[in-house]
Amino acid sequence: EDIGRVKGTALAAMSEQTNVQLQQIKEQIELLAKQARKIERRKELSLVIYGADMGFKPLIGHSYYLYQKKTEGFVLSMVASSEWGRSMPYQRYVAQVKLLSDHTWEIIDEAE
Numbered sequence: 001e002d003i004g005r006v007k008g009t010a011l012a013a014m015s016e017q018t019n020v021q022l023q024q025i026k027e028q029i030e031l032l033a034k035q036a037r038k039i040e041r042r043k044e045l046s047l048v049i050y051g052a053d054m055g056f057k058p059l060i061g062h063s064y065y066l067y068q069k070k071t072e073g074f075v076l077s078m079v080a081s082s083e084w085g086r087s088m089p090y091q092r093y094v095a096q097v098k099l100l101s102d103h104t105w106e107i108i109d110e111a112e
Contacts, residue, residue, distance in 0.1 A: 041107065042104045042105060042106065042107065043104065045066075045095065045097065045105055045107060046103070046104045046105045048066070048074055048094075049066060049074070049076055049097065049105050051073070051074065052066065052073065052074035052075055052076045053069075053073065053074070053075040053076070054075065054076040054077075056078065058076065058099045059099065060099050060100065060101050060103075061098065061099065061100075061101075062098065062099060063096055063097065063098045063108060064076050064077065064078060064096070064097055064098075064099070065077045065078070065079060065080055065081065065093065065095070065096055065097075066093075066094040066095045066096075066097055067081075067088075067090035067091070067092065067093055067094060068090060068091045068092050068094055069090055069091060070089075070090065070091045074094065075090060076097075080096070081093040092111065093111050094110070094111055095107055095108075095109060095110040095111060096108040096109040096110075
């Protein structure tokens with residue numbers, strides 16, 4: 001009976017400990033997947049931005065605004081959508097972005 005009790009206690013402790021470790025690994029996997037999605041979105045947006053019209057050289061660490069043009073394509077601007085007033089020359093605001101040192105763009109604010 002004592003051996004059975006010892007084995008039962010050991011199995012319960014082992015089961016609890018491995019469940020905790022598995023849960024930690026699942027949470028790490030979810031975090032890595034979330035980070036991967038964020039990097040993928042940054043890459044996609046960076047491709048759009050580098051294909052956009054821009055009349056200036058963007059500086060690392062500065063924020064800019066991406067707009068979809070009324071015709072085809074996009075434009076990167078230093079002017080926020082709130083600064084245009086009623087005369088915004090573009091079809092829609094896409095995102096506020098910041099140029100990172102790796103030359104990808106961080107999304108600060110994105111239109112829904």
